[in-house]
Amino acid sequence: MSPTELKDRVDTKTVNMVLLTFATGGLYPLLWLSRVYPILDGITKVKTATQTYVIWVAVCVGLGGLFMRAQEDEMAGLGFLISLAANVMYIVWSFSAKKALEEYALQNFKIDLRMNAFYTFVFNVYYINYCINHIPEADRRQKILVGDTPA
Numbered sequence: 001m002s003p004t005e006l007k008d009r010v011d012t013k014t015v016n017m018v019l020l021t022f023a024t025g026g027l028y029p030l031l032w033l034s035r036v037y038p039i040l041d042g043i044t045k046v047k048t049a050t051q052t053y054v055i056w057v058a059v060c061v062g063l064g065g066l067f068m069r070a071q072e073d074e075m076a077g078l079g080f081l082i083s084l085a086a087n088v089m090y091i092v093w094s095f096s097a098k099k100a101l102e103e104y105a106l107q108n109f110k111i112d113l114r115m116n117a118f119y120t121f122v123f124n125v126y127y128i129n130y131c132i133n134h135i136p137e138a139d140r141r142q143k144i145l146v147g148d149t150p151a
Contacts, residue, residue: 003109003139006132009039014130029125030054030061033093040132046100049093057093060086087124094124101131110146111138 067079105113
């Protein structure tokens with residue numbers, strides 16, 4: 001198992017992810033989540049989500065966006081609450097993925113990948129993607145610190 005395996009399979013730069021989020025009107029994180037969670041689950045051997053969970057995130061994103069554009073204040077308020085529920089679901093998944101990534105890095109590469117809980121809360125899927133991309137660099141640094149020659 002290589003430290004670059006997860007990064008290579010996910011294959012998304014964080015800057016591109018942010019730009020694609022703007023270009024798709026906020027839908028890209030949902031597409032990213034539906035594509036990445038099975039990869040993350042398979043490599044880390046930890047279940048972070050189910051297809052049903054991702055479908056409910058999609059329902060909340062879709063209905064929240066639809067209702068927020070309504071003319072009636074009650075419908076717009078309902079849309080806000082549903083969008084808030086989608087964001088909470090992203091955050092819950094991000095903390096599950098954070099735990100899986102930390103354990104994966106520790107067990108497989110002896111890397112103490114300390115992921116910031118505040119960043120996980122605020123940036124959720126973007127921070128998870130950043131940390132996935134950072135694992136090979138953390139492995140290189142760990143090898144230098146313990147005296148192994150970096151690959």
